[in-house]
Amino acid sequence: MATTSKIIYTLTDEAPALATYSLLPIVKAFTRSSGIDVETRDISLAGRIISAFPDFLDDSQKIGAALAELGELATKPEANIIKLPNISASIPQLKAAIKELQDQGYKLPNYPDEAKTDADKDVKSRYDKIKGSAVNPVLREGNSDRRAPLSVKNYARKHPHKMGAWSADSKAHVAHMDQGDFYGSEKSALIADAGAVKIELTAADGTKTVLKEKTAVKAGEIIDASVMSKQALTSFIEAQIADAKAKNVLFSVHLKATMMKVSDPIIFGTVVSVFYKDVLTKYADALKQAGFDPNNGIGDLYAKLKSLPADTQAAIEADMKALYESRPQLAMVNSDKGITSLHVPSDVIVDASMPAMIRESGKMWDAEGKLQDAKAVIPDRCYAGVYQTTIDDCKKNGPFDPVTMGSVPNVGLMAQAAEEYGSHDKTFQIPTAGTVTVTDTSGKVLLEQKVQEGDLWRMCQTKDAPVQDWVKLAVNRARATGVPAIFWLDKNRAHDAQIIAKVNHYLKDHDTNGLDIQIMSPVEATQFSIDRIRQGKDTISVTGNVLRDYLTDLFPILEVGTSAKMLSIVPLMAGGGLFETGAGGSAPKHVQQFVEEGFLRWDSLGEFLALAASLEHLGNTYGNPKANVLAKTLDQATGKFLDEDKSPSRKVGGLDNRGSHFYLGLYWAQALAAQTEDKELQQQFTSVARELEGNEAKILEELTAAQGKPVQIGGYYRPDTALTEKAMRPSTTLNATIDAVK
Ligand SMILES: NC(=O)C1=CN([C@@H]2O[C@H](COP(=O)(O)OP(=O)(O)OC[C@H]3O[C@@H](n4cnc5c(N)ncnc54)[C@H](OP(=O)(O)O)[C@@H]3O)[C@@H](O)[C@H]2O)C=CC1
Numbered sequence: 194m195a196t197t198s199k200i201i202y203t204l205t206d207e208a209p210a211l212a213t214y215s216l217l218p219i220v221k222a223f224t225r226s227s228g229i230d231v232e233t234r235d236i237s238l239a240g241r242i243i244s245a246f247p248d249f250l251d252d253s254q255k256i257g258a259a260l261a262e263l264g265e266l267a268t269k270p271e272a273n274i275i276k277l278p279n280i281s282a283s284i285p286q287l288k289a290a291i292k293e294l295q296d297q298g299y300k301l302p303n304y305p306d307e308a309k310t311d312a313d314k315d316v317k318s319r320y321d322k323i324k325g326s327a328v329n330p331v332l333r334e335g336n337s338d339r340r341a342p343l344s345v346k347n348y349a350r351k352h353p354h355k356m357g358a359w360s361a362d363s364k365a366h367v368a369h370m371d372q373g374d375f376y377g378s379e380k381s382a383l384i385a386d387a388g389a390v391k392i393e394l395t396a397a398d399g400t401k402t403v404l405k406e407k408t409a410v411k412a413g414e415i416i417d418a419s420v421m422s423k424q425a426l427t428s429f430i431e432a433q434i435a436d437a438k439a440k441n442v443l444f445s446v447h448l449k450a451t452m453m454k455v456s457d458p459i460i461f462g463t464v465v466s467v468f469y470k471d472v473l474t475k476y477a478d479a480l481k482q483a484g485f486d487p488n489n490g491i492g493d494l495y496a497k498l499k500s501l502p503a504d505t506q507a508a509i510e511a512d513m514k515a516l517y518e519s520r521p522q523l524a525m526v527n528s529d530k531g532i533t534s535l536h537v538p539s540d541v542i543v544d545a546s547m548p549a550m551i552r553e554s555g556k557m558w559d560a561e562g563k564l565q566d567a568k569a570v571i572p573d574r575c576y577a578g579v580y581q582t583t584i585d586d587c588k589k590n591g592p593f594d595p596v597t598m599g600s601v602p603n604v605g606l607m608a609q610a611a612e613e614y615g616s617h618d619k620t621f622q623i624p625t626a627g628t629v630t631v632t633d634t635s636g637k638v639l640l641e642q643k644v645q646e647g648d649l650w651r652m653c654q655t656k657d658a659p660v661q662d663w664v665k666l667a668v669n670r671a672r673a674t675g676v677p678a679i680f681w682l683d684k685n686r687a688h689d690a691q692i693i694a695k696v697n698h699y700l701k702d703h704d705t706n707g708l709d710i711q712i713m714s715p716v717e718a719t720q721f722s723i724d725r726i727r728q729g730k731d732t733i734s735v736t737g738n739v740l741r742d743y744l745t746d747l748f749p750i751l752e753v754g755t756s757a758k759m760l761s762i763v764p765l766m767a768g769g770g771l772f773e774t775g776a777g778g779s780a781p782k783h784v785q786q787f788v789e790e791g792f793l794r795w796d797s798l799g800e801f802l803a804l805a806a807s808l809e810h811l812g813n814t815y816g817n818p819k820a821n822v823l824a825k826t827l828d829q830a831t832g833k834f835l836d837e838d839k840s841p842s843r844k845v846g847g848l849d850n851r852g853s854h855f856y857l858g859l860y861w862a863q864a865l866a867a868q869t870e871d872k873e874l875q876q877q878f879t880s881v882a883r884e885l886e887g888n889e890a891k892i893l894e895e896l897t898a899a900q901g902k903p904v905q906i907g908g909y910y911r912p913d914t915a916l917t918e919k920a921m922r923p924s925t926t927l928n929a930t931i932d933a934v935k
């Protein structure tokens with residue numbers, strides 16, 4: 194019997210959480226005899242809400258703080274965590290989740306929009322910790338290594354996904370600001386000695402307001418501050434609305450209101466305020482009374498309308514209709530239901546939305562559900578150029594060809610909440626004009642910025658140890674692949690200039706002989722990588738945190754159709770492993786289809802890849818040879834799964850997520866039966882393979898019979914366990930075999 198070793202499998206939200214009901218029993222069954230414990234921890238949005246309010250709940254409802262526990266574990270060498278994508282909740286989503294839990298009998302407090310009393314402030318601060326990207330920064334105690342495995346590239350070459358055509362006269366384009374944005378205002382400082390800094394606003398009349406009393410800093414870390422001018426942003430949006438109308442293209446805005454949970458909802462709210470200005474000004478008093486907040490999207494207006502007198506409601510609705518006539522057409526999220534891209538801040542998320550637009554020939558959906566050329570507004574200049582360069586290239590050279598194109602894997606800096614990722618508690622909307630300063634404990638001013646009322650000011654931190662680790666990871670990947678590694682850094686940005694100095698310094702710690710390592714601005718690096726992609730060549734992108742996020746959807750979506758098929762590893766700096774599944778999100782649309790049609794199109798390939806990497810890590814760190822056998826055979830099974838094209842299809846009648854898991858189990862059992870390295874496993878799984886092979890037709894019949902009708906799972910954010918298990922495991926024959934594996 195091998196030593197017991199532990200893998201933590203996270204329970205999250207939406208489609209990946211549903212898929213887990215079907216996949217996890219297979220994973221547990223296959224690993225049990227090898228002394229591997231697969232434990233679960235609930236880090237779903239609902240789970241995190243429940244665990245934050247024990248004082249409001251009955252004892253039977255309380256659950257522990259799993260996220261905090263895993264955050265702690267991630268800093269220890271024994272960590273081996275499989276992390277599925279989770280919801281990064283916008284306020285509308287957070288409120289919906291609270292409502293659902295209240296309806297299920299959890300006596301949770303409402304989210305206080307405005308907290309006046311101490312009790313309200315306490316509740317709001319607990320909820321605000323759960324909001325947005327609250328999970329990933331806690332677990333990501335390492336940098337990121339994301340790539341499309343060769344088997345996945347080969348699959349795309351054999352079964353290329355559809356790519357929209359491009360023509361030189363496409364009107365699609367990206368619009369960004371030319372001044373007054375974060376890019377233009379960035380200032381940076383290198384911290385000499387460990388200590389703390391204070392962030393303070395000095396108003397024009399000399400009054401001082403402390404924005405943040407104390408932020409710990411380490412020696413060698415980079416801090417930077419930048420400002421988004423409200424006035425510059427407002428004029429920019431006005432000009433873009435007029436330009437979209439003049440050019441007759443769809444107006445769309447692409448932000449990351451989830452991950453950038455403080456700055457981007459405010460930028461989104463500014464766009465909503467400008468686009469709907471006439472109505473919002475005319476009815477300002479009524480809407481204020483109703484509690485409408487533009488940062489929550491125009492959907493919030495429709496929700497709040499119900500609380501207003503019937504005649505006001507009707508007047509606002511009529512004026513909204515008239516406003517749409519005078520504005521450019523908006524890109525839609527769901528044209529059938531009339532949901533525009535300005536309805537909810539978390540519906541259009543730049544990392545996934547821009548690649549989708551580029552795949553669709555630079556088009557988005559109009560109100561009639563037709564594809565139209567779109568203006569993509571990405572206000573800040575730091576990364577907008579990446580997309581414009583890609584669009585220009587498509588206009589010139591046509592769409593990319595998944596059959597012949599190369600690959601752009603990513604090595605991303607993200608550990609210890611690097612860069613913009615960790616800026617939330619240091620992002621402020623400025624209450625009065627003045628100067629913001631960042632001073633050290635001796636009173637020395639490190640950074641200083643002039644600000645106006647309503648501006649967004651933000652400070653980022655990038656610690657030195659993660660930068661060193663990131664450079665090392667980049668060199669290792671370049672060495673392992675022989676592929677050029679490009680650091681995407683812009684010497685004209687104050688922050689990037691500091692990083693460039695560190696990169697040049699730390700590269701000297703490594704043998705880079707024979708490696709092609711270069712530093713280019715994001716725009717240059719995009720063009721360089723795209724030129725190579727078109728020649729079938731690979732190029733490693735080595736980037737900061739935001740580009741890590743953007744590029745690991747952009748290139749996978751173009752290359753292999755979805756970022757779900759990415760291998761996504763986070764070698765934790767303390768020696769453990771965090772194995773993320775895919776690079777994309779939690780696919781809310783998939784849940785809707787499952788509930789309506791009993792068909793789940795979620796592809797768990799990312800989970801298969803993460804599990805194999807996790808088992809391999811376990812085998813190597815605990816000297817458990819069985820884990821290595823399981824990893825190797827799982828890789829073989831995944832290869833066969835791709836060869837045999839057993840990924841879920843998109844429509845009822847085809848194989849769905851559950852059927853795809855059956856095939857993974859079958860191929861894994863066959864691979865275990867075929868190997869000779871471990872006789873016990875061979876013997877055990879020979880009979881499992883035989884049973885699954887023999888029952889293939891019957892199992893498929895049972896799985897198919899479960900499709901094509903609505904399914905009850907008793908909740909969206911917190912589905913009922915028994916109902917969901919029943920829905921996700923509908924084949925008694927498959928269940929009997931899996932549950933009998935001891
Ligand atoms: N690591 C994490 O925890 C991440 C979490 N998120 C969160 O996920 C939610 C949704 O984000 P969104 O930007 O819409 O991104 P998603 O990646 O969930 O959705 C975009 C589209 O990608 C396709 N897709 C993604 N994953 C899969 C998969 N496994 N199998 C098949 N298709 C897939 C689907 O296309 P189609 O429907 O056309 O099949 C889907 O509609 C948000 O709450 C966001 O914050 C987002 C990114 C990462």
Ligand SMILES: O=C(O)CCC(=O)C(=O)O
Nearest residue numbers: 281326329451452742776
């Ligand atoms: O943490 C989040 O909100 C999203 C993360 C994400 O999109 C990514 O890591 O690719």
Ligand SMILES: [Mg+2]
Nearest residue numbers: 544742746776
């Ligand atoms: Mg992403």
